[in-house]
Amino acid sequence: MLLQGCDQRPAESMLERYSNRVANSLNSDAELNLDIPLALPPYPKRRERIQPVPDLRQGLIEVLNLRHCQLINLIAERNSSLGKVMPPSRQMVYEIRLLFRLGRCQQTLTQHDSDAELLQQVDEIFLIKKANFEVALWNGIFTSEAIERNFSRSEPPLSLTDDDGFSQTRQALLMLNRIAALNSEINTPQTEWTEPDYLDQLEPHYQALSSLRYGSRWLRSLYLVTYTLNHTASVIEQKLGQRPLCFNKQATPKALIVKNVFNKYYAGELQPYMARIDREGREWLELNRRLLLNFKHIPDAMKDYQAQIIASDAPLWLNYTTARDRHTKAWQRLLSQCNLMPGS
DSSP states (O other): OHHHHTOSOHHHHHHHHHHHHHHHHTTOOOOOOOOOOOOSOOOOOHHHHOOOOOOOOOOHHHHHHTGGGTOHHHHHHHHSTTGGGOOHHHHHHHHHHHHHHHHHHHHHHHHTTOOHHHHHHHHHHHHHHHHTHHHHHHHHHHTSHHHHHTTOSOSOOOOSSSOTTHHHHHHHHHHHHHHHTHHHHTTSOOSSOOOOTTGGGHHHHHHHHHHHOHHHHHHHHHHHHHHHHHHHHHHHHHHHTSSOSSSTTOOOHHHHHHHHHIIIIIIIIIHHHHHHHHHHHHHHHHHHHHHHHTOSOOOHHHHHHIIIIISTTOHHHHHHHHHHHHHHHHHHHHHHTTTOSTTO
């Protein structure tokens, strides 16, 4: 127990222990070693993800003209030395606030029959910002370091028992979906341009994604489980192609040892881990798919990555389900020889 508590790679050890126990019970020397690189496509580089957006800065006179639109402090902050180096998330919040305040200003000026020249100026700026709003949202989400870290290939797999930040990651992705949905909401008639009240809650979600890196850990877990299932299925299939484990469905002492390995190491250890990865992974992938669906224009590099990793028919998930089904069928055939299938 002490040795297990000090294990620096508990998930890999569990997977190796399972597969190697199966091999030993079947007199196979096909040992599994999971000190392997993660053979998945890399997340696109930032330069391949970023989309250009016109940076509309207001001059001093224009700012003064907009003093009644609650824009002076906002634009001054953006034009400050710190504002010029805002991270993508803060730049996105600025763009959201600017658009909604311009929309409210537009409504106010129209209702009060204000200066036509000022209203025209507001209309022009509003239309420019609205036309580039999707790009502003895209860059704020997909060029952030937080999102990038969730698709890194350098993190360890998920632990065997802990939450590993799934709950916080789920909440963060729900928030980003809420932000991304503004892309379509601004094109519907607005009775009042009221700023979203959740913008100040955004940074903790970015921080959770950046520090927990759940997605990166899940990707490695799924890859290692897929590799283990295929390796173990090969061991069992090799045995099935040789002398039967049992004759006339009569369980032998050797067969009972194999069944014990199945119960203890597959049903007792691997299956609960797989169930968690399957359950959480489905939701994590779905939230990422929904996030991308909010955008009409996606860079080619991201489209390629989406097709490989995120899409419902992506090779990442299909490889896993194929390995899972192959592994299940191999066990069914082996245990059926001895009438040892669960429930038989």
